[in-house]
Amino acid sequence: MPDRQVERAVQLLDELERNREMSAVDVEHAVYGVLTAAGYAVSTPSPGRPDIGIDMEFQGRINGEPERVGVEVKSHRGKVSGQTIYKAMDAMRATGLDRILIVALGGYSNLALERAGIERLGKVDLLDIPDLRSWLQRHETFDEPETKSxxxxxxxxxxxxxxxxxxxxxxxxxxxxxxxxxxxxxxxxxxxxxxxxxxxxxxxxxxxxxxxxxxxxxxxxxxxxxxxxxxxxxxxxxxxxxxxxxxxxxxxxxxxxxxxxxxxxxxxxxxxxxxxxxxxxxxxxxxxxxxxxxxxxxxxxxxxxxxxxxxxxxxxxxxxx
CATH class of the missing domain: 3.40.91.70 (Type II restriction endonuclease, HindIII)
Known part of the structure; x- marks a missing residue:
């Protein structure tokens, strides 16, 4: 990412960690801003569309391959339950997405981590805010590839x-x-x-x-x-x-x-x-x-x-x- 994009994404992540009183809508807007600042073309469901468990969608290179990624944001400070993982998998199948990214401010229950375990590797990523920082650094947008040795x-x-x-x-x-x-x-x-x-x-x-x-x-x-x-x-x-x-x-x-x-x-x-x-x-x-x-x-x-x-x-x- 260019330096200005990195700076903006970091500012938004800092705000998410610092402000524990943000509304659910504001948290979603902040995550949207982070992904946009990182260079992804992010889209949100059209108004009036039924809620199927996806707050936004973007395309990017995940582990080197182009993928459509759905994002579900959990703004509450409690741990995400295992049932959320099943709903995310259902949403991915219903929409034809390649991957689901769940961003949770409150972390994940042991059952949620278990259900997103080995059998679903490569399908569901469970991230909190520190993880999202690292995730953005590891994955690429659709920029032209650099010359490599x-x-x-x-x-x-x-x-x-x-x-x-x-x-x-x-x-x-x-x-x-x-x-x-x-x-x-x-x-x-x-x-x-x-x-x-x-x-x-x-x-x-x-x-x-x-x-x-x-x-x-x-x-x-x-x-x-x-x-x-x-x-x-x-x-x-x-x-x-x-x-x-x-x-x-x-x-x-x-x-x-x-x-x-x-x-x-x-x-x-x-x-x-x-x-x-x-x-x-x-x-x-x-x-x-x-x-x-x-x-x-x-x-x-x-x-x-x-x-x-x-x-x-x-x-x-x-x-x-």
Missing amino acids: VRQILRHAMRELALRLAVEPTEIYDVEWRDMERLLGEVFQRLGFTTHVTPSAKDGGIDVHLVDPEGRAFIVEVKHWLSKVGTGAVKRLVEVTARKGARSGLLLATGGFADVIFDGLIEVKAPVRLGDANKIVSLCQAFYRAETQLWQPDNSLEDLLLAETLALSDPPIVPTI
Whole structure:
């Protein structure tokens, strides 16, 4: 956005946060002004049209794709209920919109957040005023695209792939193996790790090297295969993790793991964890939440990285995707 548009949008957002006595109509006008100041062409329902749960509509590029977005503004200071989410979904279907953006001054109940969860990723965005600030910074109007370097284009493409897998997990097998490594590099970077994706040749058994804000190192090895991973790959990661002095190693295998690896390594006491396609999708869904400002991790990055994975002493896992 141009500087003057940014300044005007910020002023309106400040007013929304500061003035708790604004009427419902004034709040809607302020949100309309914010979106207009941000460069969106916003339209409102014509007078006399039945209220179907949409206060205004605009077009924009959401995650790189042009979409029609409906906006519902909840001006009361109480938390939005779960029923509001169902009504928003009904309104989206009735009007042919691509997405619903709900802006609530009072936040959202746990049930509302749950109902707008994984099964509706990419359809409903729940934002309060601070979230709306971040949302505007992340999404674009229909301006002419800027000239970008090849590296920038590749990074953008990998982020798009991660967002796609978050909502369509079964397409994970359509991703090329090298793109999977790059994709996960973008995911880890967005979640808060300092990330280095190693060159494909002579990577030394490390596909992605991570460092968390506390300075702890983690090693991620990615086996994006249809077949199951055997003992050799696990042993190599155990050795590399020990040699590099990493806090933990994570082996992600899209096709899962052969039963025999647990027979041969069950007594190994090494900080190595195993994850399958479900773990990769879970990471992409965490990335989605971080990108849309609907979620920030409550636990440490280490907990986020190793959640839903197995130690070598655990039973084997079979992918469900």
